[in-house]
Amino acid sequence: MSNVPPTPASLRGAVDLSSLVNRPAAPAARGGAEGDGAAPSRGARGTTSLVVDVTDETFTAVLDLSREVPVIVDIWAEWCGPCKQLSPILEKLVEEYAGRLVLAKVDADTNPQLTEAFQAQSIPTVAAVIGGRPVSLFVGALPEAQVREVFEQVLQLAEQNGVTGSVPYEAAAPADEQGEPEPEPLPPHHQEAYDAIEAGDYQRAQEAYRLAIAQDPRDQLAVAGLAQVSLLERLQGATLADIRSRAAAGPEDVDAQLAVADLDVSGGHVDDAFDRLLTLFPALDQAGRDAVRTRLLDYFEIVGVDAPSVTAARRRLTMLLY
Structure with a gap:
């Protein structure tokens, strides 16, 4: 569930993440430099994946990235029903913004330090990091239209703080061109x-x-x-x-x-x-x-x-x- 989405003026830093800033970066996971789970991974054409998994150890890279582009943080868990409703909405909208936002996904079950740092008393909890500073957004699953409003407010706040960059990005080819099966429809x-x-x-x-x-x-x-x-x-x-x-x-x-x-x-x-x-x-x-x-x-x-x-x-x- 959620608060009413905040206005840009009411968005505020939620917690102090300085203890995470000083933590050394973890060695690459998922097969080396192109998929370390800490920052968007570069594709064959120099483009970037806009949805990444991060951990307690790799979050420092997210803080660094947030000085160039706002990072949405999705704290979720595999057993959480509302998370499964919200995550596809977050991923879809981040893709639509084509590099102006990045989505960092945090598994609450395996990353207790980040879960505590963002004060995630229930999940899904959604926050943002802008210029290295955390911003509370909402808790629970929201409809797509309301999530879009929140993202627009995040971009406004980022602009006010001089964070106006983007990451190189090229939209994925349609599923039929990739030869991948289409996702199963909802019941x-x-x-x-x-x-x-x-x-x-x-x-x-x-x-x-x-x-x-x-x-x-x-x-x-x-x-x-x-x-x-x-x-x-x-x-x-x-x-x-x-x-x-x-x-x-x-x-x-x-x-x-x-x-x-x-x-x-x-x-x-x-x-x-x-x-x-x-x-x-x-x-x-x-x-x-x-x-x-x-x-x-x-x-x-x-x-x-x-x-x-x-x-x-x-x-x-x-x-x-x-």
Whole structure:
């Protein structure tokens, strides 16, 4: 999930990455200088791949590159359903910008230092590095149109900071010219949900995900997608000030506390949301407990059932239930 995309004026450095700047670069991986995973790799025609995998050890090269061109950082994991929805959007849009942006992908499971440095409490977490400085962008999967808006804001901020370069790039040939198979299409209901999200029709997206789950109750991507879209719909039209003031005025108001927990999850503050609801839980009647438990289970799907914060919250919930 995500915050509303920031304006250029509100984009700000999130953390101090100086400890990573001084780390020596790791030796080349993936077969030498043309694929070390630390910086865009040069192709046969002197062009550059715009999507690269980076690690705790190779991130120094990203900081150096960010002084020439803005670098988008995607912190993801293989088990994360929303990551699989967002990553293709990020890669597609970076390719469209044809060298004005580079995408650095960070596997959260194998790169704990970067995950901690970017304060990635839930994934996917998306940030940028501009001129060696980190910039918070958003958490969770956003529709393509909103991601495009964020990228435009990143480029504006980069220009304000004198980062206006680009990397040599030549678009890949169509799949049929490369002799490569086309990517498998999404299942019909997933595609319908994706299209509905793009159009901002969250109710239709929910209906599509529910149909997918009815056909296959083990479809975890559909379960996570439904929870995510439901959160988007609940936050649609809401204002941060109203939600916060209502929660402050009603510390025992279940609906008010659920709303502010939604806001926390959308901003990546999942531990705050978990603690808020689990602290409230013992004082509630059965209806209130059922509502909180249902919402927590949705959050677990959004964040990722294997995430450490989810494991801790699930354990605490079990102790309260029994």
